[in-house]
Each structure stands twice: as C-alpha cells, then as structure tokens.
Amino acid sequence: MSDTQQTTLPQDVRVGIIGVGRMGADHVERVRTRIKGARISVISDYVRETAEKVSAETPGSRVVDTPEEVIGADDVDAILIASPGAFHRDQTLAAIAAGKPVLCEKPLAMNPQDAYEVVRAEAASGAKYVSLGFMRRFDAEYAELKDALDAGELGTPLLLNCKHRNATVLPGFDDTMMVYDSAVHEIDAISYFLEEPVVSVQTVVPRSTELAPDGLHDPLLFLFRTESGVVVTDELWVSTNAGYEVRTELVGSRGASTIGQDIGRVTTQLEGGRWGGSVPPDFRPRFVAAYDAEVQAWINAVADGSNVAARSATAWDGYVGAAVCEATERSLTADGPVEIALEARPS
Structure with a gap:
C-alpha cells in the first residue's frame, strides 16, 4: 500500500480478520458495535463453520478459506490477526509484503529468531505496519x-x-x-x-x-x-x-x-x-476498555496513514518480549x- 493509498482509504477502514475463536470473535463484536470508522469485511478461520457463524452476525462481511485470501483481498485495508500464535510470524510477514497494516495478538512469533525476522522485514519495507496486541x-x-x-x-x-x-x-x-x-x-x-x-x-x-x-x-x-x-x-x-x-x-x-x-x-x-x-x-x-481503546487507536492510525498508534507495542517490542x-x-x-x-x- 503506497503512502497515497494510506491517506485515501474509504470512509470506513475495511478490516480482514484471521481467526475468530474467543479473542477473534470478541474483536469482531468490538469493531461491529463500539469502534468508529471501521467495519469487518473479510473473515477466515481454520474451522470454516465458525467463520460463517460469526459472519452471519456481521453485516457486510464475507468468508474466505485461507489467511492468504484475507491478506490479498481488495476489500481489506488492514489485517487483524487472532489466530493461534504459531501462525503469527508467517501471517504478519505476508501482511508486510502486501503493504497492509496489521494488529497482531501476542505473541509476534514463537521464538526470538522468528520475531526478529519480522522486525527486519518491516525495517526493509521502509514503513511501519505492525502493531502488537498488548492491550494493557x-x-x-x-x-x-x-x-x-x-x-x-x-x-x-x-x-x-x-x-x-x-x-x-x-x-x-x-x-x-x-x-x-x-x-x-x-x-x-x-x-x-x-x-x-x-x-x-x-x-x-x-x-x-x-x-x-x-x-x-x-x-x-x-x-x-x-x-x-x-x-x-x-x-x-x-x-x-x-x-x-x-x-x-x-x-x-x-x-x-x-x-x-x-x-x-x-x-x-x-x-x-x-x-x-x-x-x-x-x-x-x-x-475491556483497554481493548476498545487499543483497537480504536489502531483504526485511527490506519485511517491517518501512520498505521501504528503512539502507545502501541511494535514489532521490536514483540521481539524483545520473545527474547x-x-x-x-x-x-x-x-x-x-x-x-x-x-x-x-x-x-
């Protein structure tokens, strides 16, 4: 996503979510009912029936089979990752490669070596893309x-x-x-x-x-x-x-x-x-209020092109935490x- 695209998003940031178990479903409900300036557009989960159930309660959303489809979708401006931690590294790297901001629940990766790879990939991209979900x-x-x-x-x-x-x-x-x-x-x-x-x-x-x-x-x-x-x-x-x-x-x-x-x-x-x-x-x-504030700050940062909110944990913080x-x-x-x-x- 170019700098020009970052500042000309649709009125609502279109969020694609990967993983709609307990935490992911909470985030969908949060965006649907309490977050301003955003909507859930694309949903995926390892269990498709789970994704379809959540989508049925989320007007304007659709279900796809894989995280890759979420990340590559034309109707997704930003990615929210709530899948199991073992998948976070690869999904975050794919979001960086696609030029899309990502809010990833912790951990960033399962070990510091993989987390550092995400840090290096973001640095090489020349832009900030990664926010890590430390809601406190x-x-x-x-x-x-x-x-x-x-x-x-x-x-x-x-x-x-x-x-x-x-x-x-x-x-x-x-x-x-x-x-x-x-x-x-x-x-x-x-x-x-x-x-x-x-x-x-x-x-x-x-x-x-x-x-x-x-x-x-x-x-x-x-x-x-x-x-x-x-x-x-x-x-x-x-x-x-x-x-x-x-x-x-x-x-x-x-x-x-x-x-x-x-x-x-x-x-x-x-x-x-x-x-x-x-x-x-x-x-x-x-x-709950911290989660709401975290997601709202992320959406605001995506909308204004800065991508990462001021208080948010970054990819570097994720690497430090892993180490x-x-x-x-x-x-x-x-x-x-x-x-x-x-x-x-x-x-």
Missing part, C-alpha cells in the same frame, strides 16, 4: 502511570513491582505457560514503562499452593534487572480460586505510584472461592540469573 498499554491506569513517569513526577525509576493473579488455569498449565501466557504481559510492561533493555532474569520458587495443578509451581516470582539497574519483580499467582487482579507499583527517586487498586473495594481469598468488591473473574471485563520470555523460561531451571542479549535494532 491502553488501560487508563497504565497510561496515567506512564505519563507521570515521563513527566518526571516520580523521578528516576528504581523499582517496578508487578503482581498478576488469576482465579484458575486450565488443566495442563505448567511453569513454561506461566512465562508465555502470564508473565509476558509484565515483560512488555517493562518495555512500556522503562523503555530500556532487560539484561538478566532469575526465578524464585516459593512454597506452592495446594490448589495448583500438577506440574505447576504457583506462585512464582521473577526478578528482572534492566540495563540501568532498575529491578523489576513479577509475582505470579494463577490458582487463587478467587478473582483476576493486576497491580503495578513504580518506585522512583521522588515518589512511588501504584495502579490496579482503584477499582472499588477489594476483598479476596474468601472461604469457598468467593471474592468481594469489584474484582472481576478474568481478564476480559478488567481490560526475554525465552531467557525467563531458561531461568526456571537455572542456578542464578540468566543473562539476556538482544540483536541490534534495525534503523
């Missing part, structure tokens, strides 16, 4: 903390303390999934808030809850250190038998600021698996910190 960047509290930090209100960052708690996880959820499905969000938060590389990671294994599935150490504590010496703690507890909570505290030289508590009265860990106040059961109600996750996985069985080295960022 568009959460109002995250944005407020980021703005306070950037304005110097908190001084020099010293510590970043993160907590991530789920009520339950599916059978088979193990320590590796704790890294790639849970900690990955806090790993991206390091990039978002601190904007500097992580140079080491260490895993600390506390006593485990009796509620944890077999094969899962729960809770887990990850200790990250950044290039400038900021220490980041990430406490993950995914078998609370209560609700979903995400808290973040930034400790700076001039003050400390905490987000994730200003959501009403919070009472957790009640007998019988109950919780009180306004703690939601999972991530969707907690971050740090891989090192974090190695730290699960390592004796001491694991060092992290990143490839050079293409200009």
Whole structure:
C-alpha cells in the first residue's frame, strides 16, 4: 500500500480478520458495535463453520478459506490477526509484503529468531505496519502511570513491582505457560514503562499452593534487572480460586505510584472461592476498555496513514518480549540469573 493509498482509504477502514475463536470473535463484536470508522469485511478461520457463524452476525462481511485470501483481498485495508500464535510470524510477514497494516495478538512469533525476522522485514519495507496486541498499554491506569513517569513526577525509576493473579488455569498449565501466557504481559510492561533493555532474569520458587495443578509451581516470582539497574519483580499467582487482579507499583527517586487498586473495594481469598468488591473473574471485563481503546487507536492510525498508534507495542517490542520470555523460561531451571542479549535494532 503506497503512502497515497494510506491517506485515501474509504470512509470506513475495511478490516480482514484471521481467526475468530474467543479473542477473534470478541474483536469482531468490538469493531461491529463500539469502534468508529471501521467495519469487518473479510473473515477466515481454520474451522470454516465458525467463520460463517460469526459472519452471519456481521453485516457486510464475507468468508474466505485461507489467511492468504484475507491478506490479498481488495476489500481489506488492514489485517487483524487472532489466530493461534504459531501462525503469527508467517501471517504478519505476508501482511508486510502486501503493504497492509496489521494488529497482531501476542505473541509476534514463537521464538526470538522468528520475531526478529519480522522486525527486519518491516525495517526493509521502509514503513511501519505492525502493531502488537498488548492491550494493557491502553488501560487508563497504565497510561496515567506512564505519563507521570515521563513527566518526571516520580523521578528516576528504581523499582517496578508487578503482581498478576488469576482465579484458575486450565488443566495442563505448567511453569513454561506461566512465562508465555502470564508473565509476558509484565515483560512488555517493562518495555512500556522503562523503555530500556532487560539484561538478566532469575526465578524464585516459593512454597506452592495446594490448589495448583500438577506440574505447576504457583506462585512464582521473577526478578528482572534492566540495563540501568532498575529491578523489576513479577509475582505470579494463577490458582487463587478467587478473582483476576493486576497491580503495578513504580518506585522512583521522588515518589512511588501504584495502579490496579482503584477499582472499588477489594476483598479476596474468601472461604469457598468467593471474592468481594469489584474484582472481576478474568481478564476480559478488567481490560475491556483497554481493548476498545487499543483497537480504536489502531483504526485511527490506519485511517491517518501512520498505521501504528503512539502507545502501541511494535514489532521490536514483540521481539524483545520473545527474547526475554525465552531467557525467563531458561531461568526456571537455572542456578542464578540468566543473562539476556538482544540483536541490534534495525534503523
């Protein structure tokens, strides 16, 4: 897509979506009912019947058999990828080759080498095409903390303390999934808030809850250190038998600021698996406004030709996340910190 084409899109950005399982179907409903300036035009899913069911509830859309057909369609201006993570690399590379902006749910790729290939492909294209779906960047509290930090209100960052708690996880959820499905969000938060590389990671294994599935150490504590010496703690507890909570505290030289508590009265860990106040059961109600803001910002960026919204995670952020996750996985069985080295960022 040329620069001229980018600034002369139809009134509504025509979105092609790849994958309409739980997350993809949520995005279709979001674009259909709450996002301005966009419509879903083409849908594909590995299970065609699923795509046809979603399309039947989405006026003006049509179903195709393959992701390649979505990406190459003349009635698609931008691509939303919500397929399984193993397909994200190839589908994102195809979108870049077609010159179409893409919002890809995490992960960008299944390993840092493949993610870096996407970074290089985008750099070689000479344009920005890739946004990565880390929706927390568009959460109002995250944005407020980021703005306070950037304005110097908190001084020099010293510590970043993160907590991530789920009520339950599916059978088979193990320590590796704790890294790639849970900690990955806090790993991206390091990039978002601190904007500097992580140079080491260490895993600390506390006593485990009796509620944890077999094969899962729960809770887990990850200790990250950044290039400038900021220490980041990430406490993950995914078998609370209560609700979903995400808290973040930034400790700076001039003050400390905490987000994730200003959501009403919070009472957790009640007998019988109950919780009180306004703690939601999972991530969707907690971050629904962030998802809406993320997709709306992406659509606005596509419409004005910039393609990538200001707060959005980029292909480079996706590569950094993949590299740090891989090192974090190695730290699960390592004796001491694991060092992290990143490839050079293409200009």
